[in-house]
Amino acid sequence: MPLKLLTALSVRNLFRHRRRTIMLLLAITVAVAGVVVTNGLIRGMQFDMREAAVANLTGHLKVLAPGYLDDPNIEKSFELAPGWQPDLPAEEMEGWAARIRIPAVIMSERETRGVQFVGVDPAREDISFLGDVAITGEGLTDGNDRRVLIGVELARQLETDVGRRLVLITQGLDGRNREAGFRIAGLYDAEGTALEKQFVFTGVGALQNMVEAPVVTEVSIKLADELYEQEVKQQLTGFFSAQDVMDWQELEPQAAAMFVYVDSAILIWFFVIMGALIFGLVNTLITAVMERIREFGMLRAVGMKSGAVIVQVVLESTIIMLVGVFVGVLVGWVLATQWLGDGIDLSQWAQGVEMAGMRSVLTPYVLVGDIVLVTVLSLVFGVLAALYPAWRAVKIKPLEALRR
Amino acid sequence: MSPCMSPGRATFCLLICLLPAAVSADLPGTGTDGSDRAPVTAEDLVAGALDLVRGRTSYTELTMIIHRPDWERTSALVSWTRGREDALIRFTAPARDAGNATLKQGDKMWTYTPKLNRTIRLPYSLMSQSWAGSDFSYNDLSRTDDLLRHYDLTITGEREEDGHRIYTIEAIPHDEAPVVWGKEEWVLRDDYVLISQNFFDQSMELLKRLETLEIGELGGRVMPLRMRMSKLDEPENYTEVVYDSAEFDIDIEDRTFTVFSLQSGGR
Numbered sequence: 058m059p060l061k062l063l064t065a066l067s068v069r070n071l072f073r074h075r076r077r078t079i080m081l082l083l084a085i086t087v088a089v090a091g092v093v094v095t096n097g098l099i100r101g102m103q104f105d106m107r108e109a110a111v112a113n114l115t116g117h118l119k120v121l122a123p124g125y126l127d128d129p130n131i132e133k134s135f136e137l138a139p140g141w142q143p144d145l146p147a148e149e150m151e152g153w154a155a156r157i158r159i160p161a162v163i164m165s166e167r168e169t170r171g172v173q174f175v176g177v178d179p180a181r182e183d184i185s186f187l188g189d190v191a192i193t194g195e196g197l198t199d200g201n202d203r204r205v206l207i208g209v210e211l212a213r214q215l216e217t218d219v220g221r222r223l224v225l226i227t228q229g230l231d232g233r234n235r236e237a238g239f240r241i242a243g244l245y246d247a248e249g250t251a252l253e254k255q256f257v258f259t260g261v262g263a264l265q266n267m268v269e270a271p272v273v274t275e276v277s278i279k280l281a282d283e284l285y286e287q288e289v290k291q292q293l294t295g296f297f298s299a300q301d302v303m304d305w306q307e308l309e310p311q312a313a314a315m316f317v318y319v320d321s322a323i324l325i326w327f328f329v330i331m332g333a334l335i336f337g338l339v340n341t342l343i344t345a346v347m348e349r350i351r352e353f354g355m356l357r358a359v360g361m362k363s364g365a366v367i368v369q370v371v372l373e374s375t376i377i378m379l380v381g382v383f384v385g386v387l388v389g390w391v392l393a394t395q396w397l398g399d400g401i402d403l404s405q406w407a408q409g410v411e412m413a414g415m416r417s418v419l420t421p422y423v424l425v426g427d428i429v430l431v432t433v434l435s436l437v438f439g440v441l442a443a444l445y446p447a448w449r450a451v452k453i454k455p456l457e458a459l460r461r
Numbered sequence: 462m463s464p465c466m467s468p469g470r471a472t473f474c475l476l477i478c479l480l481p482a483a484v485s486a487d488l489p490g491t492g493t494d495g496s497d498r499a500p501v502t503a504e505d506l507v508a509g510a511l512d513l514v515r516g517r518t519s520y521t522e523l524t525m526i527i528h529r530p531d532w533e534r535t536s537a538l539v540s541w542t543r544g545r546e547d548a549l550i551r552f553t554a555p556a557r558d559a560g561n562a563t564l565k566q567g568d569k570m571w572t573y574t575p576k577l578n579r580t581i582r583l584p585y586s587l588m589s590q591s592w593a594g595s596d597f598s599y600n601d602l603s604r605t606d607d608l609l610r611h612y613d614l615t616i617t618g619e620r621e622e623d624g625h626r627i628y629t630i631e632a633i634p635h636d637e638a639p640v641v642w643g644k645e646e647w648v649l650r651d652d653y654v655l656i657s658q659n660f661f662d663q664s665m666e667l668l669k670r671l672e673t674l675e676i677g678e679l680g681g682r683v684m685p686l687r688m689r690m691s692k693l694d695e696p697e698n699y700t701e702v703v704y705d706s707a708e709f710d711i712d713i714e715d716r717t718f719t720v721f722s723l724q725s726g727g728r
Contacts, residue, residue: 162586166641166662169589203637221663224639226585234568234585236639 063365067372070345081341082381085435088334089385090392092431096323097393097421098401103319104422110312111305112186113252114158114175116277117286119308120293121301125274126308131159131230134272135300143278144296145289151279152184157264158274161227163207163257165215172211172257174227176200176264176273184279186247187258194219194243203263204242208253212244219243225257230270237267327431335442342374342446353450354458363451370447371440378439382432390428393421503614503630506649518543519680521707527595530697536593547718552593561593564723570599573723580724596690596700611638612645626651642668654685667693680707 071078111117125133134157143153154177161174178200182188187206197206205223212218219241226236239259247253265271278293280286286304293302306313346353353366400420519542527534537554551562560575570583588599608614611634618629630647634640643663648656657672669692673685684704691699716722 160586162589164589164641166643166660166668171586217663222634222636222638222641224641226588226639228585234588236585238634238636238638238640240636 060368063369064372064376067369067376070349070373071377074345077341077345078377081338081377082384084334084337085378085381086385086388088330089382089431089435090389092327092330093386093389093423093428094393094397094421095326096427096431097389097397097423098419099319099323099326100424100427101400101420101422103316105419106312107305107316109186109248110309111279112184113309114156114185114187114256114277115305115308116153116184117280117283117305118278118290118293119303119305120276120278120297121303122274123299123301125301126303129158129160129274131157131228131268131270131272131274132232134230134270134274135297136272137276143276143293145278145292149281149285149289151281152181153276153278154178154181154184155261155273155276157261157268157272159227159264159268161225161257163211163215164224164226165217165221168215170211170214170254173255174225174264175256175258176261177258178261179258184277186252187245190245190247192243192245194241196243197258197260200260201262202242202260203239203266204259205239206243206245206258207241208250208256209244209246210250210253211257212241214254217241225267227268229268230272235267235269323427327434331435331438335438338374338378338439338442339445342370342443343449345373346370346446346450349450350453350458351461353453354455354461357453358455358459366450367444367447370450371443374439374443374446375436378436382435386428386432390423393423397421501616501628501651503616503628504609506616506628506630506653507608507614507647517710518713519707519709520711520713521680522705524703524705525593525595526701526703528697528699528701534594541713541717543713543718549718549723558593562723563592563599564718564720566718571720571723578724580720596692596698608632611635611640617646627656652683654683655688669693674701679704680709682707682709 120135122133122135137155141155143150157174157176159174161172163170163172163174177187177197179187179197179202180199192206193209195204197204205225207215207223215223217223221241222238223241224236224238226234229235245253245258261273276297278289280289290302290304306316357363357366398420400418403419519540521540521542523538523540525536525538527536535555536552536558538550538552540548540550542548546565546567548565549562552558552560560573562573564571564573570588571580572583573580583599590598592599592601612632613635615631615633616628617631620627628647628649628651630649632645632647634642634644641663643661643665645661646659648658650656654676655671655673657670659667660669662668669690671688671690673688675685675687676683677686678684679686684707687701687703689699689701
């Protein structure tokens with residue numbers, strides 16, 4: 058029997074029960090649109106966390122002295138040849154920065170806090186969160202600027218302000234204390250107070266002068282695409298044979314684990330919603346088959362093959378699924394990119410959100426790959442759901458059916 | 462945090478170099494008549510106070526009173542000092558604190574707790590913590606003669622009182638100095654007895670004060686006998702140090718200022 062005829066039969070059958078078909082279409086649309094929107098939100102959260110992890114002075118790759126992670130201090134440092142830069146093609150690398158990052162004690166007249174004292178070249182820091190924070194006062198001018206940039210929250214705790222002097226104490230290479238006064242150039246307002254409390258920035262040259270050593274503790278590299286990560290890592294390992302080269306997954310294992318977990322979470326979520334939908338679909342299809350027992354009996358009696366019966370029922374299910382998924386994806390995409398396009402403001406729960414390593418605005422991120430996955434899997438589900446009703450239709454005996 | 466962050470070096474003379482007293486008339490700028498001497502500069506006054514104790518030794522017995530709104534604790538201590546670099550301070554009372562000791566060698570410090578039988582070399586992160594629960598920090602104990610190095614000194618006031626000239630010295634820290642204060646103000650007598658020392662924040666608001674409550678003679682010197690460190694916004698929180706006895710320029714063995722001596726409890 059030609060496929061064209063079977064398709065025409067299926068379509069006609071669907072149109073015969075308009076209300077039932079519309080209800081089914083609505084159910085599929087809502088489920089698929091829901092999956093698309095939630096996937097978008099979960100993806101948004103996932104990329105947000107990776108972005109934050111990479112921007113948190115980590116970069117995709119980092120060169121560190123062995124043992125720095127266990128005991129971060131100035132002794133775990135290395136020298137960079139003057140004028141050194143990573144030997145990478147421009148299209149693979151977004152930027153790089155060499156820094157000193159050591160623990161220090163910061164003091165104002167009234168308070169004392171422990172912080173990470175970071176020497177940076179401000180021109181290179183567009184690869185980290187420092188590149189896009191709002192600054193009250195002035196930013197650092199260059200790598201030899203010996204003023205400090207501190208977080209708004211830290212300034213509040215220290216009861217100090219722009220232009221005041223703070224004392225920073227840290228350890229030099231010889232193990233003896235180094236202390237010096239630093240004027241506050243400006244206050245930075247980062248996403249969340251955790252960063253603001255943790256990092257105090259100054260010029261890398263100024264910090265090298267303070268510890269009296271021309272060293273850095275880390276070289277951080279942000280790639281144009283994560284695709285290059287392992288390749289570049291190998292290359293750097295060859296170059297920095299005495300140091301450790303680590304990727305962000307090793308440096309931020311929690312964020313990396315969350316990142317992987319989200320991939321499976323998306324699938325689990327999809328199966329839950331689709332599972333609920335499938336039972337409705339099976340139920341409706343069985344009803345549709347049962348009320349057409351006489352028809353099927355007649356068709357079998359005039360010579361329709363059992364294979365053709367199966368194809369016809371499956372086609373019905375596939376057509377309705379196809380239309381439903383198309384509309385659902387469209388609705389979901391519009392909802393995710395237009396309605397929620399500006400993001401959901403989570404600042405009310407800022408502290409909890411911050412703990413999860415996210416920003417305070419959650420923007421959905423719709424991946425084409427996810428939509429293809431949803432579409433293909435939905436169609437597969439549609440076919441699978443039709444198999445049992447089709448088998449019921451095949452089982453109809455023409456003689457019994459016609460005698461009814 | 463603790464109310465005793467005092468990165469200013471100004472209290473250096475209190476415990477480690479607790480001898481801001483001069484008796485000999487041959488020191489520059491001393492003498493009470495004030496008629497036939499050269500004009501006094503702020504540097505002379507401060508350097509004089511510092512030189513006075515340089516290279517000398519002392520043994521003192523003190524009482525420390527830590528006062529808080531709800532309680533007060535009195536402890537007894539003994540201390541040995543040599544120059545401004547070496548010092549050993551040991552608690553002798555109350556019983557539960559007895560034996561706790563702090564050793565300073567140059568800019569390194571150790572503490573010893575007999576109950577734990579542990580000696581700890583103080584890391585820099587602990588240096589701003591309160592020492593023995595008082596209003597002094599380890600920094601206050603360890604800081605030495607940076608006043609001449611990190612501050613610009615000027616005499617801003619002079620007056621006569623009880624036959625002494627009293628100088629008010631303003632000390633403004635250099636721009637990159639490791640000093641959090643906006644300025645310090647010293648009130649010194651012409652015989653180098655510290656009358657008071659005031660710490661101002663960077664908006665020039667008075668924040669805390671070390672003042673001499675009693676001056677007298679001890680160990681053959683005229684010196685402050687009772688001093689009090691207090692914060693202006695918490696007047697009920699203060700620490701007082703009272704000198705009960707003192708000996709100067711005595712012989713102290715080298716081994717007094719060693720970690721072994723810190724642990725062994727002897728001198």
